[in-house]
Amino acid sequence: MKKLLSLLFVGALICSLWAGSDTQALLHQIDRNLEPDSYEMYRKLINVEPDGKQKEFLLFMLRKGNDKIAGLFLSPPTDKDRSMLRLGDNMWLYIPNVGKPVRITSLQSATGGVFNNADIMRIDFSAEYNIDTLIDTLGQYLFILKAKTNSVAYDRLRLWADKKALLPTKIECLTNANMLIKTLHYKDTKDFGDGIKRPSVIETDSPLYKGYKSILVYVKIKRRSLKDEYFTTTYMSRLNELR
């Protein structure tokens, strides 16, 4: 009996470990389906006000691995040539007239509106979050994610993903007390070529910015091999040369 119980215990442990690694692999696959781990990208960010008025930003982004992201504002003219750099837990903003990078936090917003720097300079969910629970619903997975460290922008995420495509459909960003900060809606799946097929539009709304909406439109994503030196504060003023 003792032997049987031990065998059952070990078997359950192996199953839970396998299931844990399996769910982690699922989340990692969602990350890879969203973005390759080294690429260049063009994105349009649109802030929509309650009265329907809009302001658009155009961004050129580079990413390498899970700790290096650089972004350059191409428009509007008032923001042109501003750049951001994320290196691990460090984030900087470069404003051309100031002429040197300034440390910023992921919770600040370089664009105003619902999006903050963490949304624009996002890295893999699997790099920043542990899976608390995975609920297998009809047609969708629901991941309940908990931030690995205090430096992550949102304490908790509720991520709904299409089971077949393994792509997010909706993400709710929450505080530790489960207060909703914002909701991201993934829409309009598009083939960007080179095996990259993902939602091309992310609409975001927030109870903290009632009536406002921010939208990310993915224009172009291309796999690209990038040098580590491109992700240094020295290169923040030169990102335009890398286009």
Add this chain to the structure above:
Amino acid sequence: MNYVSKLFLLSLFAVAPNIAKGQDSTAVDYSYDISAFEKKPLEYSASIEAWPTLLSLNNQSPLYRLKYHTGTAYADIYNCKLEGLARFQHRQFFANISGALNVDYPRYEDTLGTQLTLYEGYFKYTPFSTLSIFTGKKTFRWGKGYAYNPVAFAGRPKDLNNIDATLEGYWSFSLDYTKSFDGALSSITASSALLPVYKELNSDFLPDRSLAAIAQIYCLLLNTDIDLSTYFDDSRNYKIGADFSRNVFLNLEVHAEWAYESNHDRMAFDDAANPVAESESANNMVAGIRYQTPFDATLILEYLYQGSGHSPGQMEVMYSALQYAATGASVETGHRVQQLYNAAYNLQFNARNYIYSKFTYPDPFAQVYWTPSIYALVNCGDGSAMVGVELTYSRFRHLLFTGRAISFMGRTASEYGIRPVNSRFELRAKAVF
């Protein structure tokens, strides 16, 4: 109001709505023109900024009596700045040029002033991703402080009331080498430059026919930005400096900067209100924090120590010299004293101990694109202060609006109390293309 000021205000109000027109749209447009994203070898941009300024004058100040003879309580000035930038890239070769034309019209003088400034104009060659070689006029923005940068060995002083304004560079030949690593040391950048002074070339940097060299090592070590900087010139003067910046918590950044000058030249007044030149070594430093509040406002707080500034005794002699020039001296003495004040004392801060603070609250109460801020620079020695309030509005694609009110506070014999202006009000409109 005369012809020039009427024309200025009319153009301001006529142009702005036309640029803002067409920004409205009720349907979200997900479409894009892919050709708009293509990079062109030659890129350029321009901006035009206009701002009327109203000065509330301090008639208790001896400088007021020296400068404004009419007894007026107010003065208005009309400013316009046209800035342009062009850059060209062909493979590893790069060229950049930027500059501005400033026009100002102080109505009390009824004169139109113009100034053309080349900010930067340089060529760059990047044979490898790690190495860049520059030649031409270039800015060197060193340091981590917001209000003060002791390690800016080849930099010009910032305008604390317009901290994002473009600064003019110096003619130089320079190199940058950058290398990234895995591990605690993430990256290193070594920069160096030679700055010659010959006739008009860098004439405001050092005496004619001089040569200076600057060098800096930057590293990102254990999530901390660290710089070590140095300066030498052919008169055997040298400066050394260091600075760092680090996030100690997600919402709290700390920074500090220190520099030692072997020989700082300074002009001051003697007891007879005559100019006297001094030279001594000095330590300068700044230390501060940047804190982000739970409601996303930012507070910057810094302590500034300017060892190369005027001592309290020298500041007292200056106040006496100005009083003498304004009340009992000859016209010639008055001009001489005013000139020396403008050259040696009319700086953002010219004494030794200060506190700087700035509070910025972007998108207050979810009102997107509005950014109010308040800032102050306090002279710890005499308690006088320069205090400013600012509001910017950045809703439009091509337009930026800024309203600013600055006040100079303190008793007459104090650094900011002696200024000929009590308050200054500006309303800026900037169109960017």
